[in-house]
Structure formats: C-alpha cells, structure tokens
Amino acid sequence: MTDPATLLADINARIAHAAMIARRKADEVTLIAVSKTHPAEAIVPLIAAGQCAFGENRVQEAQAKWPMLREVHPGIELHLIGQLQSNKADEAVALFDCIHSLDRPSLVTALAKAMDKTGNRVPCFIQVNIGAEDQKGGCAIADLPSLLAEARAADLPVIGLMCVPPAHIEAAPFFALLDKLAADHGLAGRSMGMSDDFEVAVMQGATHIRVGSALFGARG
Template sequence: MESAATRLEEVRASIARVCKPARREAADVTLIAVSKTHPAERIEPLLEAGHRVFGENRVQEAQGKWPALRDAYPDVELHLIGQLQSNKADDAVALFDVIHSLDRPSLLKALAAAMDKAGRRVPCFVQVNIGDEEQKGGCAIADLPAFLEQVHASGIPVAGLMCIPPADIEPAPFFALLAKLAKDNGLDGLSMGMSGDYETAVMLGATHVRVGTALFGARGA
C-alpha cells in the first residue's frame, strides 16, 4: 500500500501538471483532503506529511475527531462540505473555518444568527444545483442572483460557488457552467471536483478541490 505522503504528493503533482496548460499556478488551487468516515489514525499521516486543509461531511462526526487533532495541529483549516441542517448552524460555526453548502434562505438565516452569536464570520460557498437534480441540495440556477443578494446583505462572506455534478455524466460542461455563473456574479472561488474528476475541475478553474479516495484509499480500506 502506498503511504499517505506518497498519495498526497501524487495528487499535488497531478494538480500542478494540469495547471500548466491551463496557465494557472498550482498554489492557487486548495486541496481539501476529505476525511469523512476516516478515523483520526488515518488522518494523522497526512497531517504529519504537512497537509493542513481537511473536509468533513457531518458536523457530529467532525466534533468527535477534530478537537483533539487540532490540539496537536492548531493550524488546521477545516471545511464543511456536506449538507448542513439549520439546527446544526451553531455547531458548524463553532467548529469549521469554511462552509461549502449554503443553499437556501432558512440556512442563511440560521448561519447569520449563529455567526452573530459567536462573534465570528465564517466564509461560505453557495452551493448550486448545477444539474437541476431533485434529490440534491443546492440553489436553483435561476434563483442564484437573488439568493446571493440575500447572502451579501446578511454580512456572511461569500467564498464563491460550489457544485456536485450529476453522477456518471461528463462533468466538464457542469464545471464550465459553474465558472460562468461565478464570473457573471463577480465571484472568484470555485469549489468543484472530487477524486474522479478533480483534474478536469482544475482545468476549468476550480480554486478548491475536494479529494478523499485518492488520498485515503477506499472508505474502510
């Protein structure tokens, strides 16, 4: 089995390779190591290899792992990349440095109240339902400009846009569409791309890629 450090170097090298023809700097792409479902002992080798940006899907799971890890590695940056329930807003604001799944007015209201209470502003990506899929979270494309106005008015910093393209379909058109939506709305951040398609995402402008399997191996492995 490859070591975590080796897998990390391979992913970083892939990002750098793709950046060259896209005329981008690899340093402009943030690699989020998605540590969901993986215990602390699987995460520590990546921390020891120098990686500091991690992503979790669930608030409760992150609460069980990260306080102790952060005691040892206080410079960790933790991203919430999964769907967030409004009743978990206080916990999310207390634990995470960036939230990737702001997608509806009720959650906006809950997060704004939680941030006011905590006295800190957590940057948020607005998740877009880029494939218009009923089962997925995300703001509808048609509703995006109005929703972004509400987010700006709330005082929550907008980090950019985030999407998860439909499964088993070529993702490039969806990534390109998200990049256009971000540009049209004056935003630079693009959270898009996972283990199977992060190279395509980087080529099309991703500033944040969410990579789990390529770094940790299959879940439970």
C-alpha cells in the first residue's frame, strides 16, 4: 500500500492542477482528511506528513480519539462533517473548530445556546440537500433563505454552504448550483467534493473538500 505521505502529496498535486485549470490558487482550497472510522494509528502518519485539517462524522467517535491526538499534535483543525443531533450541540461546540452540517431551525437554536454558553463562536456551513434526495440530510433549497436568516439572527457565524451531490451521476451541475447559491447569499465558503469528484469541485469553486478513502483506503 502506498505510504500516507505519498498519497497526501498526490492529492495536493491534483488539487493544485485543478485549481490551475480554474485559474485559482491551490491555497484557496482546504483539504479535510476524513478520518471517520479510522483509528489514531492511521491518522498520525498523515499528521506527520503535514496534514492538519481532519473531518469526523460523529461527536462520540471524535471525543474518543481526538483530545489525546491534539494534545500530542497541537494545531490540528477538526471539522464535523456528519449530521449533528441537537442534543450533542454542547459537545460539538466544545470539540470542533468548524461544523459543516447545520440544516434545520432546531439545530440553529441548540448551537446558538451552546455558543452563547461557552463564548466559542464555531464557524458553520449550512448543508443543502442539493439533489432533493429524501434519504439525505440538508435543508431544501427553498428553505435556505429562511434558515440562513435564522442563523444570522442567532449570531451563528455561517461561513458557507455544504453539499453531497447524488451518487452515480455527474456532480458538476450540483457543485455549480451550490456555488451560485453561496454567491447569491454572500457566503464565501463552499464545502463540496469528496474522493471521487474533488477535482471537479475545485474547478467549480470549492473552498473545502472532504477526502477520505483516497487518503486512508476503504473505511473500517
């Protein structure tokens, strides 16, 4: 199996190439290594190779491995990329540096309370159900203006939009739509693109890409 440093260098080179084609700078794109389901011993080699932004799906899993890792490796940026239950808002605000899955009014309320309590204003992305898929999280496109207004009224630092496009069809139109929605609402961040389509996402304006299997191999 290819070593983590080589895999990371390859992903970064592909990001840079896609950015060049789009006449963007590679440093406009944050690579989030999706470490969900992977143990600390699989994460440490990527940290050693220079990766500093990681993504987790579940609060409980992140609590089990990241406090110790961050103690040994300061400077790590931790992103929550999975669905967040409102009753886990306090823990999420305490642990994560960014939340990518704000998708409903009840979560706006829970996060606002948690942030007010701690004084820690964690940047958030609103997750949009870009393909209108019943099985996926995210707010409906039609509900985005009202949810964004609620989040802003609650003083949540919304920095962008996030999406997971439908599988097995061309992702570019969905990324282009998210890019347009973010621009229309004055948001700079676009969290979009994963292992199979991150280059397309970079060419469509992604500021954060979430890459798991291309860095870690198949999930455990």
